[in-house]
Amino acid sequence: MKKIYFWGCCLVFLFGACKKKKKEEVEFDRGAMLTNMADEVILPDFERALSSIDSLNTRAIAFSNNPTQNSLDSLQALHKSAWEAWQRIEVYAFGPAETLPYKMSVNVFPTDTVQIKNNVSAGGNADLSLVSNIDAKGFPALDYLLNGSSDATLLSNFTASNNRATYVKNLTADLLSAVRNVRNEWRNGYANTFKNATGLDIGGSTGLLVNYLSMESETVRREKIGNALGYTLVF
Numbered sequence: 680m681k682k683i684y685f686w687g688c689c690l691v692f693l694f695g696a697c698k699k700k701k702k703e704e705v706e707f708d709r710g711a712m713l714t715n716m717a718d719e720v721i722l723p724d725f726e727r728a729l730s731s732i733d734s735l736n737t738r739a740i741a742f743s744n745n746p747t748q749n750s751l752d753s754l755q756a757l758h759k760s761a762w763e764a765w766q767r768i769e770v771y772a773f774g775p776a777e778t779l780p781y782k783m784s785v786n787v788f789p790t791d792t793v794q795i796k797n798n799v800s801a802g803g804n805a806d807l808s809l810v811s812n813i814d815a816k817g818f819p820a821l822d823y824l825l826n827g828s829s830d831a832t833l834l835s836n837f838t839a840s841n842n843r844a845t846y847v848k849n850l851t852a853d854l855l856s857a858v859r860n861v862r863n864e865w866r867n868g869y870a871n872t873f874k875n876a877t878g879l880d881i882g883g884s885t886g887l888l889v890n891y892l893s894m895e896s897e898t899v900r901r902e903k904i905g906n907a908l909g910y911t912l913v914f
Contacts, residue, residue, distance in 0.1 A: 758826075
């Protein structure tokens with residue numbers, strides 16, 4: 680009898696607590712969430728990425744003037760850190776990133792090594808805005824130029840002709856310009872647009888975050904994993 684009484688009291692307490700919780704529910708403040716995302720996450724991430732790419736560009740200029748093993752090591756390290764910093768903002772490919780030549784300037788892969796070699800042979804000052812160079816620029820192109828062979832071979836190629844270092848310098852300048860333009864758009868108005876789009880419709884900021892996060896996960900699965908393994912994945 681005591682057990683029945685005990686469990687009966689527990690049930691009353693449980694259901695009573697549930698009812699009480701239901702009455703205390705409040706509407707979620709999406710505006711506050713989006714403001715926090717813009718001010719504390721997105722804008723700082725853009726600043727960090729831009730700073731890393733700026734350092735990369737500065738080192739690329741110095742390297743083109745004096746290609747040594749030490750400067751190559753430094754350039755390779757900065758390329759890696761800048762690429763990692765950009766990965767943090769890759770998912771924010773909406774808003775100004777959709778209207779500016781941004782993502783196609785930064786991280787298109789696999790890179791076109793034949794086009795890169797042609798651009799280097801032509802002097803390294805190719806017009807990077809051309810459609811033919813979409814696959815021959817950005818972080819993947821730099822990865823090929825800076826890490827595509829042994830350090831001894833790379834340094835030999837860089838010292839044999841300045842064309843290769845010139846092309847690297849132009850690639851980093853193009854990266855810097857692309858990311859800076861999007862950062863400026865966020866700072867000069869789009870951040871407020873993002874914060875105020877609190878609805879759950881297609882143009883709402885919450886929907887954009889979810890949709891682009893989903894798209895990036897598909898990109899990782901298809902291009903970064905599938906292509907690297909030699910598979911063409913169909914969705």
